[in-house]
Every structure is written in C-alpha cells, then in structure tokens.
Amino acid sequence: MSVKPVAIQGEPFYHCTVYSEKGGEVASSYGINVITQPLSEESQVDTWLVGGVLTPVALPATAGVIHFLQNHASGARRIAGICTGAFVLAQAGLLQERRATTHWAYTHSLKVLHPTIRTEEDLIYIIDDQIWTSAGMTAGFDMVLAMVEKDQGTDVARNIAHRMVMNQRRTGGQRQHSELLAISPKSDRLQLAIEYVRQNLSKTLTVEHLAHAVHLSARQLNRLFLNETGKSPARVIERLRLEAARLMIEKSRLPLEVIARESGFRDRRHMRNVFMRGYGIPPQSLRTGKGTLAS
DSSP, X not given: OEEEOOEXXXXXXXXXXXXXXXXXXXXXXXXXXXXXXXXXXXXXXXXXXXXXXXXTTTSOOOHHHHHHXXXXXXXXXXXXXXXXXXXXXXXXXXXXXXXXXXOGGGHHHHHHHOXXXXXXXXXXXXXXXXXXXXXXXXXXXXXXHHHHHHHHOHHHHHHHHHHTTOSOOOOTTSBSSOHHHHHOOOSHHHHHHHHHHHHTTTSOOOHHHHHHHTTOOHHHHHHHHHHHHSSOHHHHHHHHHHHHHHHHHHHOOOOHHHHHHHTTOSSHHHHXXXXXXXXXXXXXXXXXXXXXXOO
C-alpha cells in the first residue's frame, strides 16, 4: 500500500492506494478480494506499508515484489512492515543490522531466517531510521497513528484515534503482552494472590503479608509462585508494579513522584532504578517520547 496526501477536515492529508505485483483483483490471506494497482517504476510514493500473510515462512514474497522493494520502493521517505510484512522487508535486505519486530508468534522464525536483524520480540512497533515494523493486528493501527502524529501533529492523531473509537493510543515502547498474560496463573490460589497484589500495589507487600492474605505459609507461597510462574513472589510484585507505573506514565500527566507512590515504589529514585533494570530506560523517557523499552 502506498500513501500520498489527501484531504481531511479541509486540510491536505493522505491518499492510499493498494498495489500488488501485477495489479487487478487479488485475494487476501483472509479470502477477501482487493482491487489493486500494478507495481511499476513510476510507483514512487511517500510511504510504503507492506502487509504480511498468515504463513510468511511457507509463502515468501515473490521475486518481483522483492526486486521492486530493493530498486524502487527503498527511495520512499519511509517503508513499514505491518505484522509479518517484516519478512518481506527482510527478504529484500532492508532490515539488515536494523532493529525490527513482528507478530510474537513469528519472532523466532524471523531470528532464525534472518540472523542479521536485531529482532525484538515483545514491542508493539519499532522505528529504525526510515524503516518501521509492527507487531500484529491492532499494533499496525498504533504504528500508523504514530506516523500521522509525526507528519501532522498530536491533535490530528488524537482526532483520528477518537474517530476510530480507539480506547488508547499506545507508544512504540509498549509490549505486545501484559505482565498478567506473561505470568499466566493456573491455580485459583495463585490467581487470588496476584489479584490481591494488583489491588494493593500502593501498600507494603511482603511475602508473609501476601501469604497470610491467601491463607498459605510463606514457604507454600514461594513454592506456588516458582512452580507456576518460574518467579518468586517478590519478582512478580515488582513486575506488576513496573507495569502499573508504566501505564500511569503513558496515560496520565501525574507527577512521577505520585506515580511512584501509587504503584508501590519507595520513591521516584526507586522507581527509576527498577525501570532501568526492567526496561533499560528511565521512566521520564516514556513521557518525552524518547524512550523505547528493551525486550
């Protein structure tokens, strides 16, 4: 897909055209027929959005598409791979020695097939110079909104998000999965313990305190956490506090001191230390837009 300026709210904005190697009606991975324009040397546009397929390893891009990306599309201001579209960019050699991401189910395959790419497994989208890559499905919306914000400003991007009834606009540093999904509690007792933690993050949460809340001994609680999550209770509590603080930073304008207190850190410095250990960046970087979380 290519992008050119169009009008929205009376102002120049974007015009989108769908391309395929030979043009005409093309069936998508989901069986929907799409009318496309043929790729040609004249198909030079501002932004290319390269879509993926459901089986990127079994169905690589054709030689014609790869040739076009290498010799023509690379002259665009930016190129983006949406979801498994990263595999197409990788085939064309556009991601060599670059940071990139894709749908979590295919990151291992991307690493194996293209070891020169610095694949990051758990980020929503990544920008490396003029090359953008995103995770799957809704992460593509987040990436495109980031493009709009970069081109047209925050107000326009916010207006589009509102029109699309998007609950929130996520930054590229956000992860594809929440900590709760990563922990994946199996037993009712562990689910109860984790829910207690989430509802009491601002309070002092020792192992003994948590064990008493779920009617276990400290030894039993430690064993339960290690067996089901591979992490100690203290480590899980820290990760949940870290995620809660990150979400508050991204969604609110609360001072960092308040966020540190509400998410259970001793103070702002303590929160910063945990951010550096967990994400590799200080918390204020998320608010300034200069930070990308480490995977």
